[in-house]
Amino acid sequence: MKKLTILFAITLLMISCKTEEKKEVKKEKFPTELGKVFEKHGGIDNWRNARTLSFNKGEEAHTVDLWTRRTVVNSPNHSMGFDGKNVWLSEKDSGTYRGNPTFYYNLFFYFYAMPFVLADDGIVYEEAKPLTFDGKEYPGVKISYEANVGSSPDDNYIVYYNPETYQMEWLAYTVTFRSKKPSDRFNLIRYEKWEVADGFLLPQALTWYQKDENGMPTEPARPAxxxxxxxxxxxxxxxxxxxxxxxx
Structure with missing residues (x-):
């Protein structure tokens, strides 16, 4: 009887340990200020509990599995996607599509899912020089990636936020997909319109901006x-x- 009692106690302890392991919360590594930006846009925990994101860009319908990053982009002329292993282009249009599906299939997902994609694994954070526009200063957080993370680990991003509301306002980014070499040439996007959808603050419009000799935005480079x-x-x-x- 004594042996049964000890065995029962050990079993309870094992169950308790497993329960505690399940309750373990992932320790966040991102800066406190960036955490406030995530919270303003719906909360990083809520984002990580979400599974499917969809949105339209013109006639393109984008659908993404947020856990696996499997993706489909459908348009009247072609479809492309990522099935978890390979990037594909619809067979009927493979001879007419002039872009690069591997580059394009998740391009606008990253722009659209800002700022939440800046909490992915393998990211390194540091403070960036503020951006100034129309007399207002926007603090920045620079994002770079550890080696061998993603298809373009040398890409860099800088998210700029409103210091009063912590809403994301601007994004600077480099493109190294084709060159496979680090770059200090940043493109600049203004996130000028947002909307609330399913508890998240998501962008309605993005506008690329021209910059002056100091890298500060001046005027729109093209329509939103x-x-x-x-x-x-x-x-x-x-x-x-x-x-x-x-x-x-």
């Missing part, structure tokens, strides 16, 4: 890109949704 039909869900889509369509 607009987004519509935002949707964030906690349910996942079937894996087959992200697979390349079978040839007709």
């Amino acid at each position: 890109i607009e987004f519509t039909l935002p949707l964030v869900q906690k349910t996942a889509l079937k894996g087959s949704f992200f697979e390349k369509p079978t040839k007709e």
Whole structure:
């Protein structure tokens, strides 16, 4: 009877340890100020509990599994995506699409899912020089990646936020996909319109800006890109949704 009592106690201890392990919270490494930006836009914990994001960019419908980053982009002329292993382009349009699907399929997901994608694994944070526009100063956080993280680990981002509201206002970024070499040439985007969808503050319009000799924004470089039909869900889509369509 004594042996049974000891065995029962050990079993309870093992169950208790497993329960505690399940309750363990991931220790965040991002700066406190960036955490306030995440909170302003809906909260990083809420984002990590979400599973599917969809939005439209013009006639393109983008759908992303937020946990696996599997993606589908459908448009009237072509479709492309990432099935978890490979990037694909729809067979019927493979001879007419002039872009690079590997570069494009998740390009606007990263712009649209700001600032939350700046909490991905393998990120290094540091304070950046503030950006000034129309007499207002916006503090910045620079984001770089550890070696061998993603397809372009040498990319850098700087998120600039309103110091009073902690809403994201600007994004500076480099592009190293083609060169595979670090760059200090930053492009600059203004996040000028936002909307609340399913508890998250998501962008309605992005505008690329020209810069002066000091790297500060001056005027729009081209018309704004607009987004519509935002949707964030906690349910996942079937894996087959992200697979390349079978040839007709």
